[in-house]
Amino acid sequence: MNPTTSPSASPAAAESPTSRPGPPHGAAHAWRVVWRITKLNFKARLEYRGEFLMGIAVGAIWQVSIVVFASVLLTRFPGLGGWSSSDVLLIASMRMLAHGLYVLFLGRVQYMNLLVQEGVVDPCLIRPMPVYRQIQLAFFPVNAIGDLVVAVGLFVAALQRSSHDWTAGRITYVVAGVLGGMLVEAALFTALAAAAFHFPATSYWSQWLEELMGTFGSYPLSILPKAASAAFTFIVPLAFIAYFPAGVLTGHGGAMGVPEALAVASPFIGLMAFVLSRLLWSWSLRRYTGVNG
Amino acid sequence: MPLSAVIEARGLSKVFQTTVRRPGLGGALRSLVSPRRVAKVAVQDVEFSVGKGELLALLGPNGAGKSTTIKMLTGILTPTSGEALVAGVVPHRDRERNAHNIGAVFGQRTQLWWDLPARESFAILRDIYGVPEGQYRARIEEFDGLLELSEFWDTRVRHLSLGQRVRCDLAASLLHDPPVVFLDEPTIGMDVVVKEQVRRFLRHQVEERDRTVLLTTHDMTEVERLAERVVLINHGRIVLDGSLHEIRRRFGGTWQVRATLADPADVEEIGRSEGTGGPVALPGFAGIGVLRREGPRVVFGPVGADSPSVHEALKVIIGRFRVADLALEENDLEDVMRAAYLSDVPAQEPAAASTSASASAPAPASQGG
Numbered sequence: 001m002n003p004t005t006s007p008s009a010s011p012a013a014a015e016s017p018t019s020r021p022g023p024p025h026g027a028a029h030a031w032r033v034v035w036r037i038t039k040l041n042f043k044a045r046l047e048y049r050g051e052f053l054m055g056i057a058v059g060a061i062w063q064v065s066i067v068v069f070a071s072v073l074l075t076r077f078p079g080l081g082g083w084s085s086s087d088v089l090l091i092a093s094m095r096m097l098a099h100g101l102y103v104l105f106l107g108r109v110q111y112m113n114l115l116v117q118e119g120v121v122d123p124c125l126i127r128p129m130p131v132y133r134q135i136q137l138a139f140f141p142v143n144a145i146g147d148l149v150v151a152v153g154l155f156v157a158a159l160q161r162s163s164h165d166w167t168a169g170r171i172t173y174v175v176a177g178v179l180g181g182m183l184v185e186a187a188l189f190t191a192l193a194a195a196a197f198h199f200p201a202t203s204y205w206s207q208w209l210e211e212l213m214g215t216f217g218s219y220p221l222s223i224l225p226k227a228a229s230a231a232f233t234f235i236v237p238l239a240f241i242a243y244f245p246a247g248v249l250t251g252h253g254g255a256m257g258v259p260e261a262l263a264v265a266s267p268f269i270g271l272m273a274f275v276l277s278r279l280l281w282s283w284s285l286r287r288y289t290g291v292n293g
Numbered sequence: 294m295p296l297s298a299v300i301e302a303r304g305l306s307k308v309f310q311t312t313v314r315r316p317g318l319g320g321a322l323r324s325l326v327s328p329r330r331v332a333k334v335a336v337q338d339v340e341f342s343v344g345k346g347e348l349l350a351l352l353g354p355n356g357a358g359k360s361t362t363i364k365m366l367t368g369i370l371t372p373t374s375g376e377a378l379v380a381g382v383v384p385h386r387d388r389e390r391n392a393h394n395i396g397a398v399f400g401q402r403t404q405l406w407w408d409l410p411a412r413e414s415f416a417i418l419r420d421i422y423g424v425p426e427g428q429y430r431a432r433i434e435e436f437d438g439l440l441e442l443s444e445f446w447d448t449r450v451r452h453l454s455l456g457q458r459v460r461c462d463l464a465a466s467l468l469h470d471p472p473v474v475f476l477d478e479p480t481i482g483m484d485v486v487v488k489e490q491v492r493r494f495l496r497h498q499v500e501e502r503d504r505t506v507l508l509t510t511h512d513m514t515e516v517e518r519l520a521e522r523v524v525l526i527n528h529g530r531i532v533l534d535g536s537l538h539e540i541r542r543r544f545g546g547t548w549q550v551r552a553t554l555a556d557p558a559d560v561e562e563i564g565r566s567e568g569t570g571g572p573v574a575l576p577g578f579a580g581i582g583v584l585r586r587e588g589p590r591v592v593f594g595p596v597g598a599d600s601p602s603v604h605e606a607l608k609v610i611i612g613r614f615r616v617a618d619l620a621l622e623e624n625d626l627e628d629v630m631r632a633a634y635l636s637d638v639p640a641q642e643p644a645a646a647s648t649s650a651s652a653s654a655p656a657p658a659s660q661g662g
Binding site: 029032033036037040041043044045047119122123125126127128129139286287288289290 | 309364367368369370371388389390391392393395397399402404406408409413416417418420421422423449
C-alpha cells in the first residue's frame with residue numbers, strides 16, 4: 001500500500017507528522033547528543049567507586065600477558081622471526097592501542113547477545129537515533145581506561161626503542177594503522193553482533209575471537225606455519241590489525257607473505273571491513289524478530 | 294473506519310519460524326542434524342483502526358498476539374504480510390520518522406537508562422528528540438503534577454519501585470509530545486493507588502491532549518474506566534471490535550434491575566404484558582423485559598439481541614415508572630472476559646471488523662469497578 005494514496009490516512013498524515021516541528025538534523029546535533037550521553041554514562045559509572053576502579057584494573061590486568069611477553073622479549077631475546085625486539089614491540093603496542101580504542105568507541109557490540117536478551121534493542125527501534133549508535137551508548141566501558149593506559153605506555157616504549165625515523169608520513173600512517181586496526185576488530189565483533197540478533201550463543205564465538213586476537217595479534221605471523229598465517233590473513237583477518245601496518249612502518253613490507261600493496265592498504269581494508277559489517281548488521285536488524293513474544 | 298484514523302492495521306499478519314525439538318535424547322540428536330522448522334502464526338489478518346483522540350483497548354488472553362500487534366504498529370517488528378500505518382507513516386519502513394510520532398511504554402521493560410537517575414534519562418530523550426527547552430520544562434512540570442515524579446526522579450532507575458519506574462517511563466514516552474501512544478500492560482504489578490494515578494494520567498492525555506492511545510491490559514477495571522472501544526484478539530485473530538457493551542452482550546454479560554414500583558397502575562400494566570413462556574420485551578421498551586414479578590417488586594432484564602446496557606436500561610425504567618426502591622446487578626467484566634477468552638467464537642471477518650469499528654459509537658467510560 002502506498003500511504004500517500006490512502007484516503008483515510010491523509011487527514012491524520014496531514015495533521016500529525018507534517019504539522020509537527022521537524023526533528024533536529026545534522027552531525028553537530030548528533031555529536032552533541034552522543035557527547036552528552038557519554039558524559040552521563042561516565043558519571044553513572046563513577047557513582048560506584050569500587051566498581052569503577054575495579055573496571056580500570058581489570059582492563060589493565062587483561063593486558064598483563066602482553067606486557068609480560070614484551071618484557072621477556074626485550075630483556076632476553078634479540079628478536080623474533082627476523083623482526084627486532086623493538087619492531088615486535090611496535091606490533092604488540094599498536095594492537096593493544098587499536099584494541100583499547102575499539103573497546104572505548106565501538107566495544108558494546110560484544111555484549112549484543114545480552115542486550116538482545118534483556119530487551120534493550122526494542123526501545124532502540126522506536127527512538128530517532130540509529131540502533132548501532134544507541135547500542136554503543138548503552139554504558140561507558142570503564143575497562144577501556146585500563147586498556148588504554150597500558151597500551152599508551154607500551155606504545156611510548158615502542159616508539160622510544162624504535163630506530164626508525166618518525167617522519168610526518170610515518171606518524172600519519174601509524175595513526176591510520178591504529179584506527180584501521182580498531183575498525184578491523186570492530187568489524188569482526190559487529191559481524192558476530194549481527195548474528196546475535198538471532199543466535200544468543202554468539203558469546204562463545206566472541207570470547208574465542210578475543211582470545212585469538214590477544215594470543216596471535218601481537219606476534220609477527222611469519223613465525224607461524226603458512227596455513228595458519230594465511231588463515232589469520234584471509235579468514236580471521238587479524239593480520240590487518242597490527243602485524244601488516246607495523247610491518248609497513250618497520251620495513252618488512254615485502255616479507256609478510258602478501259603483496260606489499262595489500263599490507264599498505266590495511267587501514268583502508270579495515271574501513272571497508274567495518275562498512276561491510278555494518279551492512280550485515282543492518283540486514284540482520286531488518287530480520288530481527290524480538291524476544292519474549 | 295473512522296475518518297481521521299491515526300492507527301490503521303490492514304490485514305496484519307506475523308509468522309515466526311521456530312524449531313521444534315523432537316522428544317527424547319535420540320530426538321534431540323536428530324533435531325540437531327535435521328531440525329524441524331515450523332511456522333507459528335502469532336497474528337493473522339488483524340484489521341482495525343483507531344481515530345484521533347480515541348483510546349482503544351486491545352484485549353486477549355496471554356499469547357493471543359497483542360504484544361506482537363503492538364510491536365508491528367510501533368515498527369519494532371516487520372509484518373509478514375499486511376500493512377500498518379501510524380500517523381501517516383509505515384512504522385517499519387521509516388522508523389526514525391515514526392519515532393517522532395509515537396510514544397510507547399512496555400510495562401515489563403524500561404526504556405530508561407538503568408544506571409542514571411530518571412531525570413537525566415528525560416534530559417537525554419529531550420536531546421535525542423530535539424525538544425525545545427521551554428516545551429521540555431513545561432511538559433516535565435505537567436507530568437510531575439500528574440504523576441508526582443519529583444519525589445523520586447533523582448533516584449537511579451535501577452533503585453526505583455515498579456510503580457515509580459513505570460510512571461517515569463510514561464513521562465519519558467510523552468516528552469516529545471507524540472500524537473500516538475502505545476501502552477503494553479502499563480499498570481502490571483502496580484498497587485491500586487498508583488494504578489488510579491496512572492489511569493487519571495492516561496485519561497488526561499486522551500481528553501485534554503487529544504492523543505490516540507492503544508492500550509493492552511489484563512486489568513478489567515482499567516478497561517471499564519478508560520476504554521471507549523475494545524478489540525478482542527484470540528489465537529492471533531480479531532474476535533470482536535466494538536464497545537464494552539457489545540462484548541457483554543456477545544459473551545454472556547447480563548444485568549438485572551430490581552425495582553419496587555410505587556404506582557399500582559404501572560404494576561397492572563406490567564402484569565398485562567407478562568407472558569407465560571419466559572421474559573418478553575415490554576412494549577415500547579426495546580430489549581428490556583420482565584424476568585420476575587412479585588406484586589410491585591419487578592425484576593427487569595435484557596431480552597433479545599439488541600438489549601441496552603444496564604445504565605441505559607436504568608435510565609429508561611426510572612423515566613417510565615415511579616420507583617420506590619431500586620437495585621442493580623451486573624456481571625463482572627472479568628467473568629465476561631473469561632467467557633470471551635474461553636469461547637470458541639470464530640474470528641470476525643476483516644470487513645465486518647472494519648464496519649463495526651466505524652459503526653460503534655464511543656461509549657462513555659463511566660462505570661465503577
